[in-house]
Amino acid sequence: MKIEDYMEQLGRAARGAARLVASASTKAKNDALLAMAAAVREQRERLLAANAEDLQRAGAAGLEAAMIDRLTLSAKGVETMAQGLEQVASLADPVGEISELKRRPSGIQVGRMRVPLGVVGIIYEARPNVTADAAALCLKSGNAAILRGGKEALASNQMIAACVRQGLLEAGLPEAAVQVLDNTDRAAVDLLVAMPQYVDVIVPRGGKGLIARVAAAARVPVIKHLDGVCHVYIAASADLDKALRIADNAKTQRYGTCNTMETLLVDAAVAERALPPLAALFAAKGVELRGCERSRQLLPNIAAASEADWYEEYLAPILALRVVDGVDAAMEHIARYGSAHTDAIVTEDYSQALRFLREVDSSSVMVNASTRFADGFEYGLGAEIGISTDKFHARGPVGLEGLTSQKWIVLGDGEVRA
Amino acid sequence: MKIEDYMEQLGRAARGAARLVASASTKAKNDALLAMAAAVREQRERLLAANAEDLQRAGAAGLEAAMIDRLTLSAKGVETMAQGLEQVASLADPVGEISELKRRPSGIQVGRMRVPLGVVGIIYEARPNVTADAAALCLKSGNAAILRGGKEALASNQMIAACVRQGLLEAGLPEAAVQVLDNTDRAAVDLLVAMPQYVDVIVPRGGKGLIARVAAAARVPVIKHLDGVCHVYIAASADLDKALRIADNAKTQRYGTCNTMETLLVDAAVAERALPPLAALFAAKGVELRGCERSRQLLPNIAAASEADWYEEYLAPILALRVVDGVDAAMEHIARYGSAHTDAIVTEDYSQALRFLREVDSSSVMVNASTRFADGFEYGLGAEIGISTDKFHARGPVGLEGLTSQKWIVLGDGEVRA
Numbered sequence: 001m002k003i004e005d006y007m008e009q010l011g012r013a014a015r016g017a018a019r020l021v022a023s024a025s026t027k028a029k030n031d032a033l034l035a036m037a038a039a040v041r042e043q044r045e046r047l048l049a050a051n052a053e054d055l056q057r058a059g060a061a062g063l064e065a066a067m068i069d070r071l072t073l074s075a076k077g078v079e080t081m082a083q084g085l086e087q088v089a090s091l092a093d094p095v096g097e098i099s100e101l102k103r104r105p106s107g108i109q110v111g112r113m114r115v116p117l118g119v120v121g122i123i124y125e126a127r128p129n130v131t132a133d134a135a136a137l138c139l140k141s142g143n144a145a146i147l148r149g150g151k152e153a154l155a156s157n158q159m160i161a162a163c164v165r166q167g168l169l170e171a172g173l174p175e176a177a178v179q180v181l182d183n184t185d186r187a188a189v190d191l192l193v194a195m196p197q198y199v200d201v202i203v204p205r206g207g208k209g210l211i212a213r214v215a216a217a218a219r220v221p222v223i224k225h226l227d228g229v230c231h232v233y234i235a236a237s238a239d240l241d242k243a244l245r246i247a248d249n250a251k252t253q254r255y256g257t258c259n260t261m262e263t264l265l266v267d268a269a270v271a272e273r274a275l276p277p278l279a280a281l282f283a284a285k286g287v288e289l290r291g292c293e294r295s296r297q298l299l300p301n302i303a304a305a306s307e308a309d310w311y312e313e314y315l316a317p318i319l320a321l322r323v324v325d326g327v328d329a330a331m332e333h334i335a336r337y338g339s340a341h342t343d344a345i346v347t348e349d350y351s352q353a354l355r356f357l358r359e360v361d362s363s364s365v366m367v368n369a370s371t372r373f374a375d376g377f378e379y380g381l382g383a384e385i386g387i388s389t390d391k392f393h394a395r396g397p398v399g400l401e402g403l404t405s406q407k408w409i410v411l412g413d414g415e416v417r418a
Numbered sequence: 419m420k421i422e423d424y425m426e427q428l429g430r431a432a433r434g435a436a437r438l439v440a441s442a443s444t445k446a447k448n449d450a451l452l453a454m455a456a457a458v459r460e461q462r463e464r465l466l467a468a469n470a471e472d473l474q475r476a477g478a479a480g481l482e483a484a485m486i487d488r489l490t491l492s493a494k495g496v497e498t499m500a501q502g503l504e505q506v507a508s509l510a511d512p513v514g515e516i517s518e519l520k521r522r523p524s525g526i527q528v529g530r531m532r533v534p535l536g537v538v539g540i541i542y543e544a545r546p547n548v549t550a551d552a553a554a555l556c557l558k559s560g561n562a563a564i565l566r567g568g569k570e571a572l573a574s575n576q577m578i579a580a581c582v583r584q585g586l587l588e589a590g591l592p593e594a595a596v597q598v599l600d601n602t603d604r605a606a607v608d609l610l611v612a613m614p615q616y617v618d619v620i621v622p623r624g625g626k627g628l629i630a631r632v633a634a635a636a637r638v639p640v641i642k643h644l645d646g647v648c649h650v651y652i653a654a655s656a657d658l659d660k661a662l663r664i665a666d667n668a669k670t671q672r673y674g675t676c677n678t679m680e681t682l683l684v685d686a687a688v689a690e691r692a693l694p695p696l697a698a699l700f701a702a703k704g705v706e707l708r709g710c711e712r713s714r715q716l717l718p719n720i721a722a723a724s725e726a727d728w729y730e731e732y733l734a735p736i737l738a739l740r741v742v743d744g745v746d747a748a749m750e751h752i753a754r755y756g757s758a759h760t761d762a763i764v765t766e767d768y769s770q771a772l773r774f775l776r777e778v779d780s781s782s783v784m785v786n787a788s789t790r791f792a793d794g795f796e797y798g799l800g801a802e803i804g805i806s807t808d809k810f811h812a813r814g815p816v817g818l819e820g821l822t823s824q825k826w827i828v829l830g831d832g833e834v835r836a
Contacts, residue, residue, distance in 0.1 A: 355441075369832075
C-alpha cells in the first residue's frame with residue numbers, strides 16, 4: 001500500500017474510534033488497561049524475545065550504548081510496564097468532570113466540562129516502554145492514539161501493540177483506539193503531523209532533533225519539550241544548609257534529566273560563605289565547575305565560563321556558576337539565558353520569594369526545593385506524557401488533564417436571550 | 419523604514435514591555451484603563467472627526483453598507499467604548515491567581531499560578547471599537563499587545579491608540595504595552611504572525627477569509643473562530659413551549675451572529691405537533707425554511723433543503739430544517755455537518771440531556787437554552803476577545819483567562835528529591 005493511503009486509512013480509523021473512546025465508560029477504559037497489563041505479563045517471554053531481536057539488529061548496526069540502554073527491556077522492565085498500565089487505571093477519570101458551574105442573571109447555569117482532545121499522535125524514539133505508557137494515558141483521557149516509535153524498537157513495539165489491542169478488545173473498545181505504526185519510514189511522520197482532519201495534537205518525545213523536525217513540519221498543535229536549562233539562585237537571605245542540600249540534589253541526583261540544574265546563581269552577599277562549601281561538595285562528586293570572573297576570585301582553581309556556557313544544557317557533571325547582585329540580576333540572567341523550564345530560588349525572604357514565583361516565566365518556579373521535583377509523579381499527576389516548555393494549552397509536566405480540553409456547558413430551563 | 423525593520427522594532431518593543439506589564443500591579447493596570455476611558459471621552463470630537471475621515475474614504479471607495487456600518491463610530495459608540503474600558507478595569511485580575519495548591523508526600527506544596535501569555539497579536543477588520551476592547555483585555559491579563567486593524571479604520575484607530583497610550587503613560591506603564599500598527603500593508607500581517615521570538619499568540623477577528631489567511635501563514639499559535647453552524651435539537655420529550663421559545667430566539671434574535679441557529683433538528687416523535695407552530699412562527703418573521711423530505715410531508719409549502727444546506731452558515735433569515743429519529747441521529751447530524759461551535763437540545767429527559775451534554779463535541783453544549791447565550795458577557799467573563807472553535811488552549815468565548823496560561827509553582831522548605 002502507498003504510504004499516503006496507509007496513513008489515510010490509519011487516520012480515518014482513529015477519527016472513528018475517537019468518538020467511541022470519548023464516550024466510553026470509566027469502567028470500560030479501566031478494564032482495558034487492566035487487561036493490557038495482564039496481556040503484557042502473559043506475553044513476557046515473547047516480548048523479551050522480540051526485544052532481543054531489536055537489540056541484535058541494533059548491535060549489528062552499531063547503535064551507541066545510551067540508545068541500546070533505552071531500547072533494552074528486562075523482565076523487570078516488563079513488570080514495570082504492566083504496573084504502569086495498572087497505575088493509570090487507578091487514576092481518576094478526567095473526562096466529563098464539570099467545574100465552575102455558576103448561575104447567571106439570565107437564569108442559565110454555565111460551567112465547563114472536561115473532554116478529550118480527540119486523536120493524539122505520539123512520536124518517540126527507541127523506548128518501547130513509551131508505547132505502553134502513551135497508550136494508557138491517551139485511552140484513560142478518552143483520546144484515540146496513533147503511536148510511532150523508533151524503528152530500532154519495531155519488533156518490541158509490535159508485541160506491545162498486540163497486548164494493547166488484546167486489552168481493548170477484551171473491554172469491548174475499538175482496536176483503532178490505539179494504533180501503533182508498523183511503518184517506520186520517515187515519510188509516515190511527515191504525513192502524521194500534517195493531517196489536521198484526523199489528528200488533533202502531536203506529542204513528540206525524544207531528542208532536540210526529533211522535536212525540531214516535528215515542530216517545523218506540523219500542521220496541528222504540538223505539545224513539545226525543548227531545552228531544560230534550569231537554574232538555582234541562592235539569595236542573600238538563603239538558609240545555607242538548605243541551599244547546599246538543594247544545589248547538590250538539583251545537580252547530582254541525576255545528570256541526564258531535563259530538570260537537572262545547569263547553572264547555579266549565587267548572590268554576591270553570600271558568595272564568600274557559600275562558594276567554598278559548594279566547591280568542595282561538587283569536587284567530591286566529580287562535577288566540573290565553570291565560573292564567572294567573580295566566582296573565580298573566590299574559587300581560583302575552577303575553569304572560566306564563556307558566554308556560551310550560560311546557554312548550555314550539559315546533561316553531564318558540569319555546572320556553570322555565576323555570582324549575581326540581587327534577585328533582579330538573577331531573574332535577568334534566567335530570562336536571558338534560561339529555557340523557561342524549571343527555576344528555583346533559595347531564600348528566607350518572603351517578599352523575594354513572592355517576586356521570584358510571580359516574575360520568573362518558567363513552566364515550574366520553585367522556592368526552597370530542588371528542580372528535580374519537576375515531574376508528573378512528584379506533582380501528583382500520576383503519570384506524564386511529557387514536560388511541556390510551551391506556554392499554550394499545557395505547561396510543565398503533562399498528565400491526563402493536559403490531554404483534555406474544557407468545553408462550556410449551559411443548563412437552562414427554557415431561557416432565551418433578551 | 420523597511421517593513422521588516424518596522425515589524426522587528428515593534429516586536430522587540432512589545433517583548434520588552436511584556437515583562438513589565440506581566441508584573442504590573444492590578445492598580446496600575448486599572449489606573450491605565452480608567453485613564454484610557456477618560457481620554458476617549460475627552461477626545462470624543464477628535465475621534466468622531468477621525469472616524470468621519472475614514473467614512474469619507476470608505477464611501478469614496480464604494481465600501482458595502484454592512485462594512486460602513488461596522489466602521490461607523492457615533493457619540494454613543496464612543497461612550498460605549500469608554501464604558502467598556504471601565505468595565506474591564508472592574509473585572510478581577512487573573513494574573514497571579516494560585517489554585518490547586520496541594521502538599522505532596524515529599525513535603526513540597528505544588529500548585530498552579532495563572533500568568534500572562536506574553537505578547538498577543540490581534541488582527542481585525544474595520545471595527546474601531548475592537549482597538550479599545552482588545553487593548554483593555556490584553557493589558558488587564560498582563561500581556562503586551564500588537565494590534566493591526568483594517569486599513570479602512572486607520573484614522574479612527576490611530577486616535578484610539580493615542581488615548582490608549584495616554585492612559586498607559588498616566589499610569590506609569592510602558593507605551594509599548596499596546597502598539598497599534600500604522601502600517602496597513604498586508605505584508606505587515608504576514609510578518610506579525612511569523613515572529614515567534616516576539617509574538618506568543620495571534621487572535622484574528624473577522625471574516626473567514628481573514629482567519630484562513632492568518633491560520634495558513636502563522637508560525638505561532640492562533641486562537642481562532644471558524645464557522646458557526648449551530649443546531650437546536652427538539653427531542654421527543656421536549657416541552658413544546660420551551661422548544662418554540664428557544665427555536666425562535668436562537669434564530670431570530672439576531673441573524674448575523676455566529677451563535678445563531680442555522681439548522682433545526684426535530685425529533686420524528688414530535689414533528690407532527692411541533693412543525694406547524696414552528697412554521698407559523700418563522701413565517702410571521704419572514705424566515706425562509708429549507709426542509710428535508712420528511713419535514714416537507716408535514717409542511718408541503720417550504721423549500722427543499724439540499725445536502726449543501728446542512729453545512730451552511732446562513733447569517734440570514736434562512737433556516738434548514740430536518741426531522742430525525744432520536745438523539746443518536748441528531749448527534750450524528752451535528753457531528754457530521756456542524757462546526758463544533760454551539761449546539762442545544764430541548765428535552766425533559768434527564769439521561770438524554772446528560773448524553774447530549776457529554777457526547778456533542780462543541781465549544782458550547784446547551785440543554786433547554788438558546789444558542790444565542792454563547793457569549794462572553796452572558797457567560798460572566800465580563801468581556802471577550804473572541805469565540806474559539808479550536809479545542810486547544812481556549813474553547814468557546816475567550817475572556818481574560820483565555821489570554822493567560824498556568825505555570826506550576828512549588829513551595830518547599832529545603833526538600834530534595836529522593
